[in-house]
Amino acid sequence: MQHKVTRFAGSTFTQVILAGYTVLALFPIVLIVINAFKSRAAIFDSPLALPNSESWSLIGFEKAMKNAHFFNFFGNSAIVTVTSLVLILFFGAMAAWALSEYKFRGNRWLMAFFAFGIMVPIRLGTVSILKIMVSLELVNTLTALILVYVAQGLPLAIMILSEFMQQIPKELKEAARCDGVGEFKIFFQVILPLIRPAVATVAVFTMVPIWNDLWFPLILAPGEETQTITLGVQQFIGQYATDWNAVLASLSLAVLPVLVLYMFFSRQLIRGITAGAVK
């Protein structure tokens, strides 16, 4: 009997803590989104209320859309993130395959060389990266960002993918080799389709930091045409700091795509993180 009581108290305690922390984690985001749909007066009079027929207003979104090139920013972020991710996966898979499959001199050194990039942030090389981009005339281009993000994402991708490739059964490769299939064909037709489950893990770890980065867009591509959404929001809010409708709306616009994507992919994402972390 007493055992049951402590157990009940224990699970209530657990629920209270978890639910409480969840509220704390979500409250700021919810607050911003609900106020983005209200008139200025309502934002200040009753910030905690949901928008109703009286306080409903889309003025903030109209201003944000008119004043800033939001669609342009989204486009830039999408191009940079997707292109970088594709290149990281492709180059990373090739390198991971070479490092995990073939024995050659310098293999371990190359592994260590790439592994170094996992721990040391690429930002520390910014002075020199900017110099290189200036001399290649790539400043204020999305190409500059893509190159840097590919270099940033490769080390971790190579590590995750090569660990995954080591688990591919030997028989598969040997069977192909016995049939006289070339090394390139083995990689593209046998190995690439097999690593699909690891792709989710790599995508999680590379896409989020790229999409959210402020540092490199600020330094390498601050021009209006090439601004990413993170930099765009930062600059826009700096300019319109006193226009609460526009600020709340632009914050919501920046949050919503992530929220929508997360609703669809959170399960794969969390599985990817837990799987990646256990190793």
Added chain:
Amino acid sequence: MKKPFPWHIVVFLAPAFLVYAIFSAFPLIDTLRLGFYTTTDTNQQLFSGLANYYTLMVDPHWSEGFWNAMRNNVKFFLVHMLIQNPIGLLLAALLSMRGVRGAKAYQTLIFLPTLLSVVIIGFVWQLILSPLWGVAETLLGYVGLAEHFQPWLGDESTALFTLSLMSVWQFVGIPMMLIYAALIAIPDEIIEAAVVEGASAWRIFWTIRVPLILPTLGLTTILTFVGNFNAFDLIYSVKGALAGPGYSTDILGTYFYRAFFGYQSQLGSPTLGAAVATMMFLVILVGVGLYFFFVQRKLQRFSF
């Protein structure tokens, strides 16, 4: 018979190697080299030995700011270690208990803020804490603490701590996830054996689970360390490059940015910036080195 040269290996490695070498490894080495040069008024770079490091560490004009940024960065890291990671551990421990209703949902929702841009999080909290809007004050009022409200972000004595807490709020999901993954990977038999022996849940947690997840706690620590000593976005978007009020929220990332690009009337210098980056590199290297030589090695000896 000599084997043909393995061209396929070269082809597989070349793209990744080139991009990584040119845009990550080389710039880092080049930055370490540039730290030994000074930039003249005509934009020439001259070798000057340790002059930049002397400037940073001793010259009163720069050293005061440098050590201030270093101190603040240490505080920023300590807040994460003392608040973020323990909360992460607590949440992970609760989530990994058997039969917790809604565990998956809680996990998904608590992890959400880590996916948002630091810029957005910075602005969101800035609005909430704004005395103009008064949301924080109203909320404190509900629990009878309204008179304790202050514009924390604007006060030199509280701004850095407030910003650290904003960052803790955003990133607590990462230690939570890592630790959770480690906790559920512990074989059931070990726990069951302890239960049969009559150990309490509390005791099982501290004497069996925590020792078994020490490698993950070590990993969490080093990830926090590297992330914190490389931080920039939050301070820059809330406080700008000047990291006010009165540089009280200045950390190495913002100091690096100012040394590199200049601020107000002070001209920036790429070479001085490179020296700051080198110092950050050394700090991170020491952290990572300690992690590998002590934590990793010691733990491997005891792992099963």
